[in-house]
Structure formats: C-alpha cells, structure tokens
Amino acid sequence: MKFDPASNIQDLLQFGEYGDVNPSITDSATFTFMQANTMLETFHGDAEGCFLYSRHWNPSNKYLADAMAAMEGTEAAWVTASGMGAISNALMHICNAGDHIVSSITTYGGTYALLANYLPKFNIETTFVDISDLESVKNAIKPNTKVIYTETMTNPLLVISDIPKLAEIAHEKDILLVVDNTFTPMIITPSKLGADITVYSLTKFVNGKNDCVAGAICGSTDFIGSLIDVNSGTSMLLGPVLDPLRSSQILKNIHTLHIRMKQHSTNAMYLAEKLSEKGVPVVYPGLVKDKGHKLMTRFMNPQFGYGGMLAIDLETTERANALMEKMEIEGVGYLAVSLGYFKTLFSCSGKSTSSEVPEDIQHKMGMSDGLVRFSVGLDNDIERTFNKIDKCMRELAIY
Numbered sequence: 001m002k003f004d005p006a007s008n009i010q011d012l013l014q015f016g017e018y019g020d021v022n023p024s025i026t027d028s029a030t031f032t033f034m035q036a037n038t039m040l041e042t043f044h045g046d047a048e049g050c051f052l053y054s055r056h057w058n059p060s061n062k063y064l065a066d067a068m069a070a071m072e073g074t075e076a077a078w079v080t081a082s083g084m085g086a087i088s089n090a091l092m093h094i095c096n097a098g099d100h101i102v103s104s105i106t107t108y109g110g111t112y113a114l115l116a117n118y119l120p121k122f123n124i125e126t127t128f129v130d131i132s133d134l135e136s137v138k139n140a141i142k143p144n145t146k147v148i149y150t151e152t153m154t155n156p157l158l159v160i161s162d163i164p165k166l167a168e169i170a171h172e173k174d175i176l177l178v179v180d181n182t183f184t185p186m187i188i189t190p191s192k193l194g195a196d197i198t199v200y201s202l203t204k205f206v207n208g209k210n211d212c213v214a215g216a217i218c219g220s221t222d223f224i225g226s227l228i229d230v231n232s233g234t235s236m237l238l239g240p241v242l243d244p245l246r247s248s249q250i251l252k253n254i255h256t257l258h259i260r261m262k263q264h265s266t267n268a269m270y271l272a273e274k275l276s277e278k279g280v281p282v283v284y285p286g287l288v289k290d291k292g293h294k295l296m297t298r299f300m301n302p303q304f305g306y307g308g309m310l311a312i313d314l315e316t317t318e319r320a321n322a323l324m325e326k327m328e329i330e331g332v333g334y335l336a337v338s339l340g341y342f343k344t345l346f347s348c349s350g351k352s353t354s355s356e357v358p359e360d361i362q363h364k365m366g367m368s369d370g371l372v373r374f375s376v377g378l379d380n381d382i383e384r385t386f387n388k389i390d391k392c393m394r395e396l397a398i399y
C-alpha cells in the first residue's frame, strides 16, 4: 500500500479528557503526582504516560508531535518554538566539538548562517556543496563528518535533493542524513526515502495561517528520547519548547493540510505553465522541463501535486522590485517573506530570505539578483490571479 500521510493523521484517535474532539489544552508548566516514586521514574523517563514539566513534555505538545510523527512515518517527534529551534537542536545534538557537516549550499538563509557563522564557534565546521552533484557530496565527506544536511526542495532555487542516494552515501559511512521538509509536507516523506531525521518549520505550510512561529524534529524514539534527556538532551537543556496553546492551534490546522497542499499545488502549476508560455524563466518542479521534475515524480506521494513554491528570474533587482510592488497594488498577494500562507506571498530572495548568503556565493549557487520567489496561495480563481500578474508584467514591459 502507498504511504498516505493524510490518512495517517486522520486515523489518529486524539480526544480530550471529557471526550472533547479537539484535545484539551494543557495549560500547565508542571504536573502533580500522587506517588513520589512515580515522579522519580518520570524524571528518568521510565513512567509511560506521565508528564513532569512542560519544557520536557506537555500533553498538547505530545498530540502535535504524534501527528507530525504520523505524517512523517517516524517513530517519534518533538515540537519546537521555531524551525530554527528544530534545525539548530537536531544538528547540535548530533555533532560534538570537532565534528563536521556536509550541507547543501542552497538552504534557508538562517540555516546557512547557523552553519557558516554560528556553529564554528563550537568548532563544528561545514562544507557546502551542490547537493545535486553526488560526487561532490562524497568528496566532501571527512572522517569526522557526522551529518549530511539538505532540504527536500531547496530554498530558493527549488532544487530537488535525491534523498535515497544521499541516504545511501550517508549510511555507507555511518553518517546521519538530516532533511528539512518545510516546503513539501505530505508531498514528500523523507524518512520513507532513507532520511534519519526530518526537521520542519511548522510556521509555513503545516500551520498555514502565518500567526505563529513553530518547528518540529521527527526521528527515531531513541533520537527524540536522547534529545530531551534531562541530563544531556540538547532540547531539554537549551529549552526551545513550543507553547502548548500554539501546539493545540497547529494540531487543528494540520488536519486540513492535505487539502491546502493540493490547492497550493494546483494554483502554482497553473501559474508556472502560464508564465512559462509567456517566456518568463520559471523554476517549478511540476513543469516537465524542470531539472527536478523526473526525480521528484519518482519519489513523491502522488496525490498532493508539486507544491506551492515557484520562482521566476527577472534578472535584476530593479525589475523584481517593480513587479512585486505592482503585484501588491493589483491584489496578487503580499510582498513578504515566509511561505505556506493562504494568500500569495512574494519576495526577492537575494535581498530577503537569502540575504545571509554573501552575494558571491548567491551567484555561485546560480541565484540571480532578480529571482522572485512565490509562495502561491489558495486562490479560488487562479486564472483571475494570473490575469493580474499578466497585467503587471505587460505594464512593466517584462514581456
């Protein structure tokens, strides 16, 4: 049977203490015990179903974590206060001082800054590679390499990572493959393709409302357990826990994620095809001519489409800015960073979400100064939206 992340979430039996269909929100930092011994056992992680303190576990966080694990097909998950909290904690938990990471050069800007600027202060070095060049990945591996890090669909150039091959390369050398799946929830399931740990910014598609920042780490029971070990767990000790009120909100939103992903994908495919017909250079893995199309088609869960992200190249920042300002006035969407929202969002990557990446490196990774990244919204009439974009393009003589 095909892996179906949406049905896995649907099948969860999660209800509250009074039969409330939305599990009760546990608005508590600490938990009481009737027997002192149970408290000690809980501290040591031996008391199943008991909660001790909300930096470690909170029932509302557990519901959301279980839903994330169900979606990813992992044994366990833990939810964090942000996507960066998930990424930094996963990497810092795996790596000790003196260890080495091989990472895709195209990643979220914050991740790039973490790897390039921050982790070196703990003597954790990163070699950045073109993740689609598997030879360069192999060649970058050193005896102290602990992690290969990539994004399923890299930001902002939407390059598709060959997760099965990367897993093979990693596992041959006892290295862990960590994958950021923020752009492609439901669509791609990294753990089913060999990834050891999947990290998420839930801020984006998974929550989908742009009303909070959150993240998740999905992996084996052993890994998640060690991450929150009271004596040595990175997440327990650095403490980037998600607030239970937010967890309960995100849990409700995750139940509509499959419907939203389908609509994001349908709309993005429509715009990609139309813009392509007009001769605009479009990056969208749903287009047959796109570099990542074959690869993605081979391992995606087919019913959710190719995702809501697309990028167009307008060559110069001036043209990109003019188009974005016009599109905002025409009501195409908002000039804003972030993604996975019900409205279309667009930004010029080099001057926003990837501005942490130095310009020479941006150019090296094939990013143009005029790259506009779209997170296509849930528009009911996408033809109408295209007509607005078309009007802007014509008025600016882009075609």
Ligand SMILES: *Cc1c(COP(=O)(O)O)cnc(C)c1O
Pocket (backbone or CB within 6 Å): 082, 083, 084, 085, 108, 110, 111, 151, 155, 180, 182, 183, 200, 201, 202, 203, 204, 213, 214, 215
């Ligand atoms: C936004 C984003 C992050 C960071 O997540 P936050 O929730 O903002 O901390 C990480 N990776 C990707 C791909 C993102 O888009």
